[in-house]
Amino acid sequence: MSSKPNVLLIHTGGTIGMIRDHESGVLKPDLFYESLTRVVPELSDIADIQVEIPFAMDSSEFNASHWRQLGQLIKGKIDGIDGVVITHGTDTLAYTASALSYMLMNVPVPVILTGAQKPLSELRTDARTNFINSIELATRNIHEVCIFFDDKLMRGNRTIKSSIDHFDAFSSPNYPLLARVGIDVEIYRSNILQTSGLFHIFDSFDNSIAIYKSFPGCRDDYFQPPENIRAIVIISYGAGNIALQESQLLGRVEQWLAANKIVVIMSETKSGRMNPALYEAGNKLLKMGALHSGDMTFEASITKLMFLLGQYQDYAIIRKNFCTSLAGELTEN
Ligand code: ASP
Numbered sequence: 001m002s003s004k005p006n007v008l009l010i011h012t013g014g015t016i017g018m019i020r021d022h023e024s025g026v027l028k029p030d031l032f033y034e035s036l037t038r039v040v041p042e043l044s045d046i047a048d049i050q051v052e053i054p055f056a057m058d059s060s061e062f063n064a065s066h067w068r069q070l071g072q073l074i075k076g077k078i079d080g081i082d083g084v085v086i087t088h089g090t091d092t093l094a095y096t097a098s099a100l101s102y103m104l105m106n107v108p109v110p111v112i113l114t115g116a117q118k119p120l121s122e123l124r125t126d127a128r129t130n131f132i133n134s135i136e137l138a139t140r141n142i143h144e145v146c147i148f149f150d151d152k153l154m155r156g157n158r159t160i161k162s163s164i165d166h167f168d169a170f171s172s173p174n175y176p177l178l179a180r181v182g183i184d185v186e187i188y189r190s191n192i193l194q195t196s197g198l199f200h201i202f203d204s205f206d207n208s209i210a211i212y213k214s215f216p217g218c219r220d221d222y223f224q225p226p227e228n229i230r231a232i233v234i235i236s237y238g239a240g241n242i243a244l245q246e247s248q249l250l251g252r253v254e255q256w257l258a259a260n261k262i263v264v265i266m267s268e269t270k271s272g273r274m275n276p277a278l279y280e281a282g283n284k285l286l287k288m289g290a291l292h293s294g295d296m297t298f299e300a301s302i303t304k305l306m307f308l309l310g311q312y313q314d315y316a317i318i319r320k321n322f323c324t325s326l327a328g329e330l331t332e333n
Contacts, residue, residue, distance in 0.1 A: 005082035005139040007047040010073060012066070013056040014089025016116040016127045027119065039120055040128060046135050050081070059089025059096070059115075064205035064306065067099040074104065074111065075201045083110040083138030087131070090115040090161055090169060093147060094299040097156025101145040101300075101327040102307040105200045110142040113156060114149060117167055126150065126167045133181045140185075144193040144328065146178055153179035155193070157300040157329035160270060173271035174295040174331065193328045204310035209233060209302065213268065220248045231262035231305050240265050240276025240292050244284065253288055260315055263290040264322070266301055273331065291322055300329040 011017055018027040036043070036051070043049060054069050074084055088096055097113045104111065114134040116127035134148045145156040149170040158175035179187040210225035213235040225232050234249075236242040242265070244250050256263055265285055267274050273295040276282025286292070293301040304326065308318045325332050 002048050005047045006080060007049050007135055007138045008074070008077050008081045008084045009049050009051045009135070010070060010084065010086045011051065011053045011056060012059070012062075012070070012086060012088045014059050014087065014091075014093075014115050015119055016087050016089075016114070016131070017056065018119045019121045020119065036120070036131075040131060043132065043135055046132070047082075047139055049135070050077070052077075057089075059092040062092050062096065064099070064207065064310075067096060067103065067205070068203045070096070070100060071103045071201050071203050074107075078109065078199065081109060083140075084112065085131075085134045085138050086111070086113045088113050088115050090117070090149075094156070094159045094161055094170070094297065095303055097145055097147050097159060098297070098300040098303040098329065099205070099307065101155075101157040101329065102304060103202055104145060105202060105327075106143075106195045106197045107145065108143055108199050110138045110140060111145045111156075112138050112153070113145070113147050117165070117169055133185075136185065137179060137181075140179075140187060142178065142187065142192055143195055144178075148181075151181045152177050153181070153187075155191075155328055157303075157327055158297060160297050160299060162270070173297075174273070175328075202307070202311060205303075205306040206230065206309035207306055208309060209305055211235065211302075214242050216243070218243075223249060223252055225256070225261075229261065230309050231264065232256055233264045233266055233302070233305070234290075235266050235268050235298075236276070236282065238267060238269050239272075239278045240267060240274045240282040240285075241279045242281050242285070244281040250284065250288075253285060253290060257289045262305070262309075262315060262318060262322070264301070264305065265290050265292045266298060267293070270297070291319060294323070294330050294332075296330050304329065 118125040120127035147159045150168040154172040158172045162171040163169045208230040211233040
């Protein structure tokens, strides 16, 4: 029997596994495993790799049913593996990583999501190094859901896609790195999540959320969620500020809260911690019962809301859990 670690590789699509159609220049899905063994033969020095391809799509098409399939696949294989690598399109990578971090409670192995800006089959690709480093990190003692990109290992639910065209495409604005790969692999142990308890999977999500981004002078009738919406998110400025003086928004928020809907203020600013109480408008909304997303990323906050709405009917429980760190996504006060 081989003494190498066992890594489950789940390929889901995205640029990393596409090839360019020479006539049209368009990127299309490829038979990933064939290119993988051809282009990265040295992977077999690091680990025994078991490949699963549940779907191969552009990640912009993903929804909770795809997250659920990934969760169930990992759950079904967990006893025989030392780590998981998921190759994924970059566009919704941070959403999938956040969703999985809530779903895979106390995951006993590393789950590392990665992707690439250029396909594995192209010259000057970043896929090769992202891929090799992710497999290597998946054999280490890091029991949480992470994103590896360029040379950084980040907590999945703290990560955002921050560049369309740089190889250094992902960042973690409000949480330090978990590891950095250069000549050596440096793992920052004190930044890694400490979990205890049994591994458990939760896989219900509810997408009954309406999101409104405020902009200077936006019309008042813009904020009109459909009847069956359970949570309303307002994307505000900076610390949690929003125009209320010439608007009916305050009255609308009052009605939504009275109708037992969750109201969350988020910020368009990516780095730092929200403090809506700092200015009059945000303070009013908080006093009325609106929540805010603290230092969570937009991706972590939205998937957390979907997750909590999927798990619970009781609004008090949803509200309490939204303001609690479930998987290291929030710095609690
Ligand atoms: N549109 C692609 C996707 O998210 C982009 C990428 O893979 O980088 O699937």
